[in-house]
Structures are given as structure tokens and as C-alpha cells.
Amino acid sequence: MTTTTTTAHTNIALIKYWGKKDEHLHLPYTDSLSLTLDGYYSVTTTSFIQAPNDQIFINHHPASPEFFSRTEKFLNLIRKINHSSQKIEVKTDNFVPTAAGLASSASGFAALAGSLAKLFQMSLTKTELSALARLGSGSATRSIFGGFVQWHQGHNSQTSIAEPILEKPTFPIRLLSVVINNQAKKISSTTGMQQAVATSPFYPQWPHIVQQDLQHILKAIKNQDLEQIGAIAEANCLAMHALNWSARPAFSYFEDTTYQVIEAVKKLRQRGYLAYYTIDAGPNVKIITTSKDLLPIKEYLQTNFPQAQMTALKPGPGLQ
Numbered sequence: 001m002t003t004t005t006t007t008a009h010t011n012i013a014l015i016k017y018w019g020k021k022d023e024h025l026h027l028p029y030t031d032s033l034s035l036t037l038d039g040y041y042s043v044t045t046t047s048f049i050q051a052p053n054d055q056i057f058i059n060h061h062p063a064s065p066e067f068f069s070r071t072e073k074f075l076n077l078i079r080k081i082n083h084s085s086q087k088i089e090v091k092t093d094n095f096v097p098t099a100a101g102l103a104s105s106a107s108g109f110a111a112l113a114g115s116l117a118k119l120f121q122m123s124l125t126k127t128e129l130s131a132l133a134r135l136g137s138g139s140a141t142r143s144i145f146g147g148f149v150q151w152h153q154g155h156n157s158q159t160s161i162a163e164p165i166l167e168k169p170t171f172p173i174r175l176l177s178v179v180i181n182n183q184a185k186k187i188s189s190t191t192g193m194q195q196a197v198a199t200s201p202f203y204p205q206w207p208h209i210v211q212q213d214l215q216h217i218l219k220a221i222k223n224q225d226l227e228q229i230g231a232i233a234e235a236n237c238l239a240m241h242a243l244n245w246s247a248r249p250a251f252s253y254f255e256d257t258t259y260q261v262i263e264a265v266k267k268l269r270q271r272g273y274l275a276y277y278t279i280d281a282g283p284n285v286k287i288i289t290t291s292k293d294l295l296p297i298k299e300y301l302q303t304n305f306p307q308a309q310m311t312a313l314k315p316g317p318g319l320q
């Protein structure tokens with residue numbers, strides 16, 4: 001086989017990954033837990049080519065120098081594993097607002113890992129694929145599986161893997177993505193987490209917080225308790241951002257509108273809707289809710305934030 005195509009969906013972390021104990025292998029300091037989403041995904045085709053260099057295209061355009069070098073690094077790694085020197089063409093269509101805090105690197109590297117594993121006929125299990133995707137980007141580890149997924153931090157490359165917790169949730173969890181700014185973020189996740197690990201006096205607390213939140217959210221998922229899932233995710237997200245606010249120098253991914261959307265979510269909650277928020281390495285807000293409350297919440301936000309781009313998302317599948 002000389003050309004293969006793979007689709008991977010992005011995921012939203014409910015218990016965040018923020019900090020690496022091994023920068024090279026992307027081994028995190030903590031476990032994390034996410035929900036794979038149906039609406040945002042990457043489709044990646046890889047082929048062997050006869051050319052002096054790798055060719056990398058994103059959304060039909062040649063990749064930027066940064067994107068090229070990050071992807072090429074991953075290609076080099078796969079070539080090394082397979083004792084190959086073959087040049088490769090990568091074509092990625094990203095149906096995710098790139099670098100807007102919506103983890104396009106998660107679906108991107110998961111799809112790339114899946115496609116390359118097929119191209120090189122590596123015959124890996126999904127668990128092994130999750131470890132491979134991790135070498136591209138941490139959050140990609142979790143995008144190999146659908147539904148709720150736990151990424152075990154592990155202590156080496158073989159043990160830092162994803163595990164499906166509930167691939168097809170039957171309870172009506174929904175996510176409303178509220179994009180208030182689709183420009184690339186100013187501080188990359190990689191840099192942001194390095195700064196938090198190195199300088200936040202609160203960082204030593206983070207593994208304890210994650211351990212507790214994880215225990216509670218696993219129980220809430222088992223009990224299909226959406227209210228609890230939302231409350232734990234929101235608290236965990238704030239703890240993650242507190243690491244950035246307490247870094248020296250401090251930094252923040254939030255913008256004015258981020259705070260305004262947070263206030264709107266709290267107001268909706270007071271009115272009896274199930275609404276909790278989570279925010280990644282960008283200003284955009286994702287609202288955790290139910291199928292029943294999704295529409296009134298969307299309408300309220302659309303009225304109050306007419307510039308925002310809103311997408312309703314459901315749990316999505318693993319690698320295809």
C-alpha cells in the first residue's frame with residue numbers, strides 16, 4: 001500500500017493535561033480525561049514519494065515552516081522506527097479551527113499516526129497507536145479512541161497510553177463550542193505548560209488535584225451524572241488556568257469576552273439549565289450541557305454574543 005487515508009476526531013479534555021515530565025517523549029505529569037467530539041476532525045492522507053524532501057500540505061496549501069518542521073520531526077521518528085529513508089507526502093484537511101484552543105493538534109497527529117502506521121504496515125493495536133500519536137502531540141494520545149478516554153501518564157513510552165472509558169455514552173451529553181477568536185493563540189500549549197511547570201508555585205499541587213478530580217469524574221461517568229461531570233470539569237479547568245495566572249511571569253489565555261461568556265454560563269445555571277464551561281489554551285469557551293438544554297443555551301449566547309461562532313457537538317468516534 002503506498003497511499004493511506006485516516007480520519008481522527010478532536011477531543012476536549014475534561015481533566016486537563018498540563019505539564020510534561022519528559023519533553024521529548026511527551027510523558028505528562030498526570031493522567032487526563034477527555035471526550036472525543038463528532039464535529040471537529042482531521043483527514044490525513046500519506047503516500048511514499050520519489051522526491052528529495054517531504055511534501056506537507058494543510059487544507060490544500062503548503063504547510064507553514066512551523067507546521068512543516070513539527071510534522072517532519074514526527075515523520076523522521078516513524079522512519080527511524082521502520083528503518084526507512086523514504087520521503088513522504090502528507091495531505092491534511094483540518095475541519096477544526098486551527099490553533100484556536102480547539103486542539104487541532106489532537107486530531108491532526110492522531111490521524112497522521114494512524115495513516116503512517118498503515119503506510120508502513122506497522123500492524124499496531126489502538127493502544128499502541130495511542131502511544132505513537134503521543135509522540136506527535138500529547139492530546140493526540142486520547143483521539144485514538146471515541147467517547148470518554150483516559151490517558152494514563154505512564155512512566156515510559158510504552159505505558160503512557162490511552163484507554164477507552166466509555167466509547168459510546170448513552171446519556172445525552174452535548175458540548176457547545178463558542179469561538180470568540182479564531183486567531184492562533186499567542187502562547188503555544190507546549191510553551192505555556194513549560195512555563196507553568198517551571199515557575200508556578202502551585203504546580204506541586206496539580207498532580208493531587210488531578211488525581212482527585214479524576215477519581216470523582218470516573219464515578220460521575222459511571223453514574224451518568226452530567227451535573228457532576230460538568231462541575232468537576234469546570235473546577236479542573238480553573239485549576240489549570242490558575243497555574244498560568246500564578247506563573248512568573250504570569251500569563252493568561254482568557255480575553256475579555258471569555259470572562260463575559262463565563263458569566264453568561266453562570267447566569268444560565270442560575271436559571272436552571274445544566275451548563276458548565278471548560279477552556280483550553282485559548283480564549284474560546286466550550287459549554288458542557290445536555291441535549292435538552294442545548295438549544296435555549298445556544299439561543300441565549302447567540303443573542304448576547306452575536307460575533308461568536310457556535311457549534312454543537314456530540315460524543316464522537318475513535319480513529320477511522
Ligand code: 2P0
Nearest residue numbers: 013016017137138139189190280281
Ligand atoms: C488538554 N491541552 O488536556 C490540554 C488542556 C490544552 C489545554 O493538550 O506539547 O497540543 O503537543 O503535547 O497536546 C494541548 O496541548 O501539547 C493540550 P503538546 P498539546 O487537552
